[in-house]
Amino acid sequence: MSGRRVRFAKGHGTQNDFVLLDDPDAALDLAPALVRTLADRHTGLGGDGVIRVVRSAALADEEPTAKEAAAAGADWFMDYRNADGSVAEMCGNGVRVLVAYLLKEGRLLLPEGATGAVGTRGGVKAVRREGGPDGEIFAVGMGPWRVDGGGAAVAAGGDVTVRVGILTGAELPALPGLSVDLGNPHVVVLLPDLDTLRSLDLSVAPRVEPVPPHGANVEFVVPTGEGQLAMRVHERGVGETRSCGTGAVAAAAAVRAFELGVPGAAVPDEWLLDVPGGRVRVRFTPGDGSDGGAASELAGPARLVAEGELLHL
Numbered sequence: 001m002s003g004r005r006v007r008f009a010k011g012h013g014t015q016n017d018f019v020l021l022d023d024p025d026a027a028l029d030l031a032p033a034l035v036r037t038l039a040d041r042h043t044g045l046g047g048d049g050v051i052r053v054v055r056s057a058a059l060a061d062e063e064p065t066a067k068e069a070a071a072a073g074a075d076w077f078m079d080y081r082n083a084d085g086s087v088a089e090m091c092g093n094g095v096r097v098l099v100a101y102l103l104k105e106g107r108l109l110l111p112e113g114a115t116g117a118v119g120t121r122g123g124v125k126a127v128r129r130e131g132g133p134d135g136e137i138f139a140v141g142m143g144p145w146r147v148d149g150g151g152a153a154v155a156a157g158g159d160v161t162v163r164v165g166i167l168t169g170a171e172l173p174a175l176p177g178l179s180v181d182l183g184n185p186h187v188v189v190l191l192p193d194l195d196t197l198r199s200l201d202l203s204v205a206p207r208v209e210p211v212p213p214h215g216a217n218v219e220f221v222v223p224t225g226e227g228q229l230a231m232r233v234h235e236r237g238v239g240e241t242r243s244c245g246t247g248a249v250a251a252a253a254a255v256r257a258f259e260l261g262v263p264g265a266a267v268p269d270e271w272l273l274d275v276p277g278g279r280v281r282v283r284f285t286p287g288d289g290s291d292g293g294a295a296s297e298l299a300g301p302a303r304l305v306a307e308g309e310l311l312h313l
């Protein structure tokens with residue numbers, strides 16, 4: 001990209017932060033090394049991930065999901081990369097930040113309450129502007145989810161084992177985890193209380209066994225009230241982040257699946273998740289999701305904080 005001028009923006013959704021690269025015509029060679037440099041908090045702009053803002057049609061020849069997006073009328077595509085340079089299928093917080101950027105650039109018209117669409121590798125996502133104090137709350141249709149091990153895994157309390165360290169240097173006894181697919185892979189671990197959640201040392205990746213074939217984002221959750229969860233997350237390709245949108249949906253879906261298994265339990269379809277970077281809302285349309293028919297929605301803020309031009313890269 002020597003000699004080329006590339007505009008960037010920086011934004012976050014509940015402090016899950018991203019570098020956005022403006023590349024409408026898919027002219028950039030977004031090699032993993034460039035992503036790592038940009039995401040680095042010392043040598044680059046810093047972020048949990050990098051989002052290339054690209055026209056779906058411009059990426060259609062090399063990315064089948066971009067071709068589908070273009071055909072479905074979603075003009076813009078979120079080409080999402082984790083901070084380590086790896087490609088991820090979906091990013092719930094990232095979609096909202098992308099939408100905030102497209103609105104700022106006048107590329108998407110989304111009056112409050114209206115619905116638009118953006119392309120991702122995890123499929124076309126419907127987005128709605130909800131408003132909020134500074135007009136920054138967006139809701140994203142996250143589609144169906146899948147509990148990988150089905151009802152048997154839910155009944156057993158999980159399908160994998162998770163080992164995680166705590167700040168004293170010790171490790172918690174092995175914990176059950178439930179694998180949930182949101183387009184990207186998640187493992188959700190239910191913890192007994194907030195003290196245990198706070199005690200986790202997520203500077204080291206939790207170990208999941210059997211090892212998920214494509215890695216996993218691991219969410220640790222504690223129910224804090226009816227339809228309320230506290231969550232911390234270790235993201236695949238990043239490390240601990242202050243929020244994860246797909247993780248929030250996976251966490252709520254897992255806890256809801258456990259509760260649906262309790263006879264007589266009143267299980268809410270709306271959940272509030274408190275993460276270190278703020279709060280997001282997850283809604284499920286009625287159903288248990290197991291037939292792929294039920295859908296989920298994630299809502300939360302998105303903020304752009306800077307824009308500029310890349311130099312020397």
Ligand SMILES: N[C@@H](CCC[C@H](N)C(=O)O)C(=O)O
Nearest residue numbers: 088091092093184244245246
């Ligand atoms: N922070 C994102 C998820 C980003 C991708 C993830 N690290 C993966 O590799 O699947 C979110 O808000 O969903």
